[in-house]
Amino acid sequence: MAESDTDKNAPLLDVRDLHVSVGETDILKGIDLTVSVGEVHAIMGPNGSGKSTLASVLAGRPEFTVTHGKVLYGGQNLLAMLPEERAREGIFLAFQYPVELAGVRTWQFLRASVDAVRRHRGLKELSIREFDKLLDEKREVVKIDPEMLKRSVNEGFSGGEKKRNEVLQMAMLDPTLAVLDETDSGLDIDALKIVAEGVDRFRSPSKAIILVTHYQRILNYISPDRVHVLMDGRIVRSGDRELALELEKKGYDWIRESVAA
């Protein structure tokens, strides 16, 4: 991340009373969330609660409108930044539904992205040899076959391959804040382990992770520092690891009732 003259102890991400709508519909209705480096936050919630919207808004998806509130990232106003600026500043979104890019080879795409990010961070562009070496190292973690890198991005990839490709991109772009939007969904247990391993390696005292998930299953592999439950556009409860386990045992209805009570 670029240096800024803000307080070194300030959180990496500071979301304050965030309201978001798409068209006429309000989706997020006042989110407060603080994430510091070294932390892993899990955001859980039933379908339609607004989890994916929160993830997309952080990455700057254009069809969402922020109607109220603010988001500070490293002390800067995140909402004023273009999607590519956010990426270069170190925000990475692993998409729930990764997009297919016809004719654009995975290798070529990764190279263009890594170059763009490195240029922005004042690092020199990697030579082909350096790039390939880095790529070899990273792809082995997520068990991506080198042949796959010659194919068009995500085209004809299985669900699991797409998710692993997202984790590979994360590893290559070396972000500060990784937002993983249901990266665990639709994976069998082996694929889940591979993805979790990739994410766990990424974990470090200088980085933060937000895991958006419906199930607590992935948290068995990546232990979160904080768990937040999102319902109807609001965080209705926050807690530690225990909250996720309790949620698994009792289901979302339990929270719904206890919130209503």
Next chain:
Amino acid sequence: MTEQRVISRKTGVEDTDYKWGFELDIESDIAPRGLNEDIVRLISAKKREPEWMLEWRLKAYRHWLKLGSEEPKWANVKFPPIDYQDMIYYAAPRSQADGPKSLDEIDPEILEGFNKLGIPLEEQKKLSGVAVDAVLDSVSVATTYQEMLKKVGVIFCSMSEAVKNHPELVQKYIGSVVPYSDNFYATLNSAVFSDGSFCYVPPGVRCPIELMTYFRINEMDTGQFERTLIIADKGSYVSYLEGCTAPMRKTHQLHAAVVELVALDDAEIKYSTLQNWYPGDKDGNGGVYNFVTKRGKAQGRGSKISWTQVETGSAITWKYPSVILQGDDSVGEFYSVALVNNHQQADTGTKMTHIGKNTRSTIIAKGISAGKANNTYRGQVKIMPTANGARNFTQCDSLLIGDECGAHTVPYIEVRNPTAQLEHEATTSKVSDDQLFYLQQRGLSLEESNYMIINGFCRGIFKELPFEFAAEASQLMRVSLEGTVG
């Protein structure tokens, strides 16, 4: 709501496949055969039209003469030359020569005829929730619910009445969407159109009931040339239904109608058709030539025009309900089921012309071919240079039943704007043996299984129809396919 089988209702003539084939025994006022300037003047005089209306008809007639016999040639249909001089251009029940009267004065034979079709016109029996304009041959015989509509300011009457009572509206809008010079059949219609329905919905009014026109050809050798004009003023909404049947005749009959729709700012028009003209017999004798021009202009910002059609009748169908998307953010939709059997031919589809910014159109067309019939979807999507951000999605699916029929898809995609996005998809399939076996294994007969699959194939379209019409449409499909599946 028990009496809702409007178009597909069986009428007692049980020994034929076409249950609406009876003939009314009424005295008619019939013009001499053939077409010339005198006939045009005669029609206009019969209807006691103002001078401007006659002038417009004559302009159309003179233009038609210039066209020679240049009928459109691009459609995938075949028919012997039509002798336009051997046709009758005006026929009206004698008792109705002056147009619709109060219900007490309608010829009881006519009332009984419409009763048999499932369209009771009498006050106490009339269909609930649907206002009906009943058109017999060249004239409108009755319009129900007029008083109620008047209260909310909706004008719904026959075209003849509209010319007399609302000339300013007719003069402003007639030919504004389909000009008299549009195409061969529309030009002919403009010269000799007899009657049809007129509807005007004032600003901000949501028409409280469905409006319906029921067209019935009765006389032999007459052409039917009705003309319908619907105007939805700013912020208004109207849902309009159209049904049609004809007696069984050994000779072909020509139906060349024109429908014009105009939607102003934020207005919405939903136009549904169940077309069940006589399709001819199993060997292709007789049947209606249905050569129709239907077009809507989504003129105002945010306006919407939606066409839904279920086409099962006619020997030949040539029809392309279209939308000109002129207003910014306007929407056009076309949902169609076209079913052909025996020797029927259908060449039908739509035209979406995107002019305004961020205009959107959707086309979903389902074609079913059986017997020796041919079914063609022909649709044009045109994006003009002004239509920034225009979107179109088109899906055409064809189902073939038997190996003597044909299913054809002919899209025309014309794009002149780099910000537009268009997508066209089409598939062709048959009812698979696996599907049939699965249903039979669950206890359904082969015939039932087929209907269920075909019905499923059309479901997306049926759900666009007003509730009362949906069951009707499904029934109509079944009757039209009788004996071909299972």
Next chain:
Amino acid sequence: MTQAPAKNQSYRSDFRTAEQATDSPAWLRDVRAEAMARFEELGFPTARKGNEKWKYTNVAPIARSEFGFDPKRDLNGLNADSLTVAVPWHETWHRLVFVDGVFAKDLSSRPEAANGVRVSSLAEALVSDNGAVQEHLAKHALFEDDGFAALNTAFVRDGAYVRVTSNVTLETPIHLVFVSTGRAEPTVSYPRVLLVAEAGSRATVIESYVALGDGEYFNDAVSETVLGEGAEIEHYRLQAEGESAFHVGTARVVQAEGSNYSSSAFFKGSSLGRYDLSVLLDGPGSTCRLNGLYMTSGSQHQDNNINIEHAKPHTTSRLYYKGILDGKSRAVFGGTVLVRKEAQKTDALQSDKNLVLSPDAEVDSKPALFIYADDVKCGHGATAGNIDLDTVFYMRSRGLDVDAASRLLIYGFARESIDTVREQHLKSYLESLFLESLPKYRFEF
């Protein structure tokens, strides 16, 4: 039919001159005479009266021009060196070179006639292999209702001839080169190709139309390709004509049982171009794969009319055409897939995708299906216009700006077609021809 009289005068006198100048077998003279008579009746096509095949293309610029014709042109200074620069090139390829329509023996390099494989000029074949030529020439590219095919056939006396005998695999690609040198006066040429792949044979054929100058000329080309049982042809066609050129290519392919025809066609250049390809799947189990990439700019007009007829059961066709349009150019795609009643179990897919990159460009796409058999799997798709929002957001979220994302996407779009080329030297040539000259465009959101 639906065609209008053209300025036939000069074509008629050209015809007389040519007939006097050269000798041919009697049967061929008859074919030419018949074709000339037919052309005089038909003239050039127009879009009038519901002629759907020419709905979007007006050939008046060809019909009203006067082109010079000379069946014995010189090389106009062309030598082997200038040729290697102008066309896709590899030393090992067999080569038949035609300069402004005339066979250039010295620039050609032909394999030894081994195993009965023949790669020669058509004129030579009329002497050495007359029987086979007579069996196929003008038997597939019918001119009954096609003015351009009729005109070409009226002048057929030379061209490229390839016959691969049964069960022979020809490893080396055969390159048919048609060079236009751009003479001072507008000229017309009538390139002609006859390609016969007998049962079980295999060959790779590259057909190139390239220009050295930017003068005005008209290429009226016809090719006929016949595949015997189980034959396989890999075909590449490059239409890189001059900026002021007119090119009308008519190609007919007939396939017997179990044969396999795969073709990739590339279009760049020419002010008015038309490629009219018809494939007849006339044997059970035959397959064709047709790829195409057209890139238009300036005021170019390119029309591709691709027709596939499934006449027998278990036949398969794949058609993928793509276009990139810039400037004030216009591209037309007309494709029909016809499935005959007998052709049960047909599997057909047809797709035309377009990127329109300029507000002044226009694309007209008409991918039609005509189906008369019920147990078939047929589908088609067409897209035109822009890239969707999700795609660009995905790329931006990886740090690429809109310009970079646009460049990558256009590049990827074109590359998909070029990737179908298996002949590496040709592929590199196409990559530099297309990928290095992609239009600059920024998708807007």
